[in-house]
Amino acid sequence: MPVAESLVWVAAVTTVIWLGLFAYCLALDRRVRRLEEER
Amino acid sequence: MTEALKRDWWKWLLCVWFVATIWAAFYYAPTAQGFKGESARIVFFHVPQAWVAVLAFCVNLIASVRYLRGRNPADDARAAASARLGLVFSALATITGSFFAHVMWGSFWNWDPREVSIAILLLVYAAYFALREAIPDEERRSSLSAAYAVLAFVTMPFLVFVVPRIYWSLHPDTIISKSGAVKSQMDPRMLVVLLASLAGFTWLFFWLYNLDVRLTRVLRTRREREES
Numbered sequence: 001m002p003v004a005e006s007l008v009w010v011a012a013v014t015t016v017i018w019l020g021l022f023a024y025c026l027a028l029d030r031r032v033r034r035l036e037e038e039r
Numbered sequence: 040m041t042e043a044l045k046r047d048w049w050k051w052l053l054c055v056w057f058v059a060t061i062w063a064a065f066y067y068a069p070t071a072q073g074f075k076g077e078s079a080r081i082v083f084f085h086v087p088q089a090w091v092a093v094l095a096f097c098v099n100l101i102a103s104v105r106y107l108r109g110r111n112p113a114d115d116a117r118a119a120a121s122a123r124l125g126l127v128f129s130a131l132a133t134i135t136g137s138f139f140a141h142v143m144w145g146s147f148w149n150w151d152p153r154e155v156s157i158a159i160l161l162l163v164y165a166a167y168f169a170l171r172e173a174i175p176d177e178e179r180r181s182s183l184s185a186a187y188a189v190l191a192f193v194t195m196p197f198l199v200f201v202v203p204r205i206y207w208s209l210h211p212d213t214i215i216s217k218s219g220a221v222k223s224q225m226d227p228r229m230l231v232v233l234l235a236s237l238a239g240f241t242w243l244f245f246w247l248y249n250l251d252v253r254l255t256r257v258l259r260t261r262r263e264r265e266e267s
Contacts, residue, residue, distance in 0.1 A: 007065050007066070007077060008065075010065065010077075011061055011062055011064075011065040011066070014061045014065075014084075015058055015061050015062070018054075018057050018058065018061060019054070019058075022050075022053075022054045022057070025050075025243075025246065025247065025250065026047070026050060028250055028254075029047075029050070029246075029250055032250055032253050032254050032257060035254075035257040035261075036253065036257055039257060039260055039261070
């Protein structure tokens with residue numbers, strides 16, 4: 001596999017991992033805010 | 040603009056920032072010479088993770104000292120949150136470092152002084168949480184873990200900055216140039232990406248830290264309400 005092509009894959013997988021982590025943090029943030037409002 | 044977007048704009052900016060940094064790390068930064076393949080690109084993730092771990096342990100020390108002075112439970116929550124994140128980011132730095140080691144030196148673990156010192160640091164801060172779990176009384180737990188955190192911090196600069204520089208190490212110098220020469224100026228494009236990544240990881244740390252502290256506060260209030 002050419003180097004450039006494998007780099008695309010690594011960059012794409014890293015982006016997907018980051019987006020997953022970001023979505024989790026955002027969901028947790030909203031949950032914490034809801035709990036604070038309930039309080 | 041919706042209310043949620045107004046409130047969360049900086050989080051979405053962080054999301055875009057990280058995506059741009061990831062793609063810049065692979066496409067904008069040039070390939071460093073003197074390393075196998077593209078392995079040196081891990082520096083854009085490994086170094087910021089190690090930096091955030093050091094930052095987290097510094098915040099842990101400050102919060103622990105504040106707790107010992109004022110006995111405020113909020114400081115204990117801050118200390119625990121920062122130690123937790125420090126442990127997570129140390130583990131991430133160890134994992135990314137071992138991938139680099141596998142590519143460059145043929146093995147995930149080489150008993151290099153840097154690897155051993157980070158492993159000891161992980162154990163020191165894992166023991167912090169073992170201590171917290173072992174003490175049921177809240178006030179006693181907070182006091183003892185704050186005192187332990189102060190002692191644990193003494194080992195951190197020694198293990199992170201001193202030991203790896205005393206002994207011969209496989210680990211590349213802290214500066215990697217495009218030409219592969221150590222201790223020379225880093226390529227400006229590499230430096231820009233590294234600084235952007237450092238900023239992004241620091242930003243992410245403070246967001247996670249804030250979330251952890253707020254969640255601890257909410258759970259504590261809920262527990263107190265249930266007990267009364």
